[in-house]
Amino acid sequence: MIQVKEVSKYFAKKPVVDNVSVNIQSGKITSFIGPNGAGKSTLLSMVSRLLDADTGEVLLDKSDVRKWKSNDFSKRISILKQSNYMNVRLTIRELVAFGRFPYSKGRLNAEDEKMVDQAIEYMNLGDLEDSYLDELSGGQRQRAFIAMVIAQDTEYILLDEPLNNLDMKHSVQIMKILRKLVEDLGKTVVIVLHDINFASVYSDFIVALKDGRVIKDGPTHEIINSDALKEIYDMDIPIQEMNSCRICVYFNS
Amino acid sequence: MRNSTKMMILIALVLVSIALYLFQGLNGSYDYALPRRGIKVLAMALTGVAIAYSTVIFQTITHNKILTPSVMGLDSLYMLIQTVIYFFFGSMSILVINKNINFAISVIGMIVFALLLYKFLFKAGKRPIYFLLLVGIILGTFMGSITTFLQVLIDPNEFTSLQNKLFASFNNVNGDLVWLALVIITLTVIYGWRSIRELDVLSLGRDNAINLGVDYDKIVKKMLVLSSILIATSTALVGPITFFGLIVANLSYQFFNTFKHSTLIIGASLMSLVALIGGQWIVERIFTFDTTLSVIINFIGGVYFIYLLLKESRTKS
Numbered sequence: 001m002i003q004v005k006e007v008s009k010y011f012a013k014k015p016v017v018d019n020v021s022v023n024i025q026s027g028k029i030t031s032f033i034g035p036n037g038a039g040k041s042t043l044l045s046m047v048s049r050l051l052d053a054d055t056g057e058v059l060l061d062k063s064d065v066r067k068w069k070s071n072d073f074s075k076r077i078s079i080l081k082q083s084n085y086m087n088v089r090l091t092i093r094e095l096v097a098f099g100r101f102p103y104s105k106g107r108l109n110a111e112d113e114k115m116v117d118q119a120i121e122y123m124n125l126g127d128l129e130d131s132y133l134d135e136l137s138g139g140q141r142q143r144a145f146i147a148m149v150i151a152q153d154t155e156y157i158l159l160d161e162p163l164n165n166l167d168m169k170h171s172v173q174i175m176k177i178l179r180k181l182v183e184d185l186g187k188t189v190v191i192v193l194h195d196i197n198f199a200s201v202y203s204d205f206i207v208a209l210k211d212g213r214v215i216k217d218g219p220t221h222e223i224i225n226s227d228a229l230k231e232i233y234d235m236d237i238p239i240q241e242m243n244s245c246r247i248c249v250y251f252n253s
Numbered sequence: 254m255r256n257s258t259k260m261m262i263l264i265a266l267v268l269v270s271i272a273l274y275l276f277q278g279l280n281g282s283y284d285y286a287l288p289r290r291g292i293k294v295l296a297m298a299l300t301g302v303a304i305a306y307s308t309v310i311f312q313t314i315t316h317n318k319i320l321t322p323s324v325m326g327l328d329s330l331y332m333l334i335q336t337v338i339y340f341f342f343g344s345m346s347i348l349v350i351n352k353n354i355n356f357a358i359s360v361i362g363m364i365v366f367a368l369l370l371y372k373f374l375f376k377a378g379k380r381p382i383y384f385l386l387l388v389g390i391i392l393g394t395f396m397g398s399i400t401t402f403l404q405v406l407i408d409p410n411e412f413t414s415l416q417n418k419l420f421a422s423f424n425n426v427n428g429d430l431v432w433l434a435l436v437i438i439t440l441t442v443i444y445g446w447r448s449i450r451e452l453d454v455l456s457l458g459r460d461n462a463i464n465l466g467v468d469y470d471k472i473v474k475k476m477l478v479l480s481s482i483l484i485a486t487s488t489a490l491v492g493p494i495t496f497f498g499l500i501v502a503n504l505s506y507q508f509f510n511t512f513k514h515s516t517l518i519i520g521a522s523l524m525s526l527v528a529l530i531g532g533q534w535i536v537e538r539i540f541t542f543d544t545t546l547s548v549i550i551n552f553i554g555g556v557y558f559i560y561l562l563l564k565e566s567r568t569k570s
Contacts (some may be wrong), residue, residue, distance in 0.1 A: 050460050074466025081460045086510040088456045100458060102466040106450035152465070192408050 001026055001191075002047060002077075002156065007056035008212075009063050016042050018212035023071035024041075024156075028204035029182055029189045033196055033223075035233060038209040040192045041160050047190070048079035048158050060156075074102040078149045079158040084141075086133070092144045093129040096120055099151030113124065119151035123177065146174065151179070155163070157181065159191045163198065171195075175202045200224045203247045209234045256509055256516055264522040270531040278538060294530060295435065296490060301501075301525030303438050303487040307480035308498025309505070309518050310445070313452050314473050315382055318506065319561055321499045324386055325370070327363050327484050328493040331566040333396040333462030334362050335418045340403045344414040352427040356489050360437075361483035371477055382473065421494035421547040423533055434490045438483060446480045448472060452514040493501075494547055496554045501525045503561060 002024040009017040017039040024030055032040040035152055043052040047058050049065050058065045096119050100112040120129050123143045133141055163171040181187045193199045206223040207218035216223050224246045229237045237250045311322045338348045353420050374385050451472050454462045463469050505521035536546050
């Protein structure tokens with residue numbers, strides 16, 4: 001279980017994340033939503049140790065993430081950021097194989113190869129596995145990076161805006177895969193989302209941030225209603241129920 | 254062509270260069286000329302490996318393929334140290350004539366400078382590595398200016414003698430120092446080799462490296478220190494020649510087209526051996542010492558650098 005306790009982060013004395021406490025439920029999808037600059041990505045970075053918190057602590061299994069050994073930690077929590085500029089040319093398979101680094105330290109054994117195969121299969125990248133990343137479309141590249149995280153085989157998967165620059169088809173495809181990871185393999189997924197409808201349809205819990213603070217936190221059905229959304233986004237957003245999905249119609253509000 | 258085949262070709266080229274350099278025109282002088290040539294080959298091999306290795310790791314930790322470790326200002330510091338010695342003590346002082354003392358002062362000066370720089374900057378909190386580079390460039394320029402200032406004031410005869418120290422040259426390397434450098438460079442390379450696979454992960458960028466369980470700050474510091482030791486040793490041995498690393502590192506990336514640092518570093522090292530030993534053979538036997546190797550290297554390196562810049566700007570646009 002991941003517990004965030006009174007965590008703050010300052011950039012040039014300005015609080016970006018301000019005294020945030022949140023518990024992440026295991027075996028569920030939790031979405032972080034909120035306006036731009038609310039501190040969602042910063043919070044996710046602190047949970048995954050990409051950034052150190054200035055005050056407060058993040059606990060994984062009741063011990064501070066900063067006290068974990070890097071290698072052990074990387075077998076428990078994986079993170080994928082939104083921009084992944086690289087200086088090297090890799091094929092999809094080479095990239096996914098990096099996901100096994102915490103286990104194999106670069107020397108892949110038969111089991112590692114199997115996990116790589118499975119991850120590639122899971123993301124439907126079998127035909128493309130020997131293509132270079134710079135020859136792929138944005139959606140294919142994003143799937144390749146998610147395959148790497150799947151090969152890393154961690155209990156917690158943290159994704160920072162994985163749907164950026166993706167079309168509807170690929171966005172839905174990725175969200176369905178995340179849902180499958182949670183239901184089939186018992187993973188815990190934490191995801192930063194901008195489109196509240198994806199959050200509404202696919203997540204179990206929603207944490208809403210605004211100006212560095214958590215202003216709403218709870219099961220999806222408690223957050224996706226006009227009153228709560230008004231508080232989060234300062235917009236009057238009507239909600240329509242379709243096939244038991246709650247859809248926020250924010251386009252002309 | 255497979256990478257192992259390419260590697261074999263390079264090894265063959267290295268062997269040919271060494272054989273040419275050692276035995277061509279020897280005229281049976283096995284006792285006199287051969288050992289002297291042997292020492293020079295060893296000095297060139299050490300320099301080649303040190304520069305190739307430090308440049309590749311430096312470019313990986315900075316995520317930049319057109320930087321060389323010389324931006325940290327170690328070359329400038331070396332020139333400053335030598336100029337200060339000539340300025341205050343003159344070319345006849347023990348600090349110049351005794352090569353061991355001169356070597357020790359240069360190496361220790363450069364390593365202490367690098368360590369202080371890293372310590373000071375890493376202590377000041379988590380700063381991006383580009384901040385460190387910027388400070389290095391500024392200090393390097395500063396030291397370069399002082400060096401020029403002192404050189405203007407120095408006696409012209411002394412200056413001529415000083416200039417010999419400031420251009421990389423394999424023509425008068427000292428036998429004892431080569432063995433000392435061999436020990437330092439071998440130990441450093443062996444120590445660094447244990448992290449070779451973590452370097453592969455570093456090329457995925459900081460965030461991905463941390464995600465995959467690499468202790469990013471620790472390995473970056475370690476690699477910076479290693480590359481400083483290598484640069485300091487090779488510079489004190491033959492003079493500043495780090496620009497050369499840019500050529501061999503990039504040729505190695507192009508030639509091998511892999512992310513594996515073990516291949517890239519060995520490839521770059523072999524290429525530098527061919528370039529240095531083969532180049533020195535050409536300078537000595539074909540140009541009969543009319544020019545120095547570093548002049549040729551700087552010329553070719555400069556042309557290649559411009560080519561790289563043009564290529565990079567084309568791929569970005």
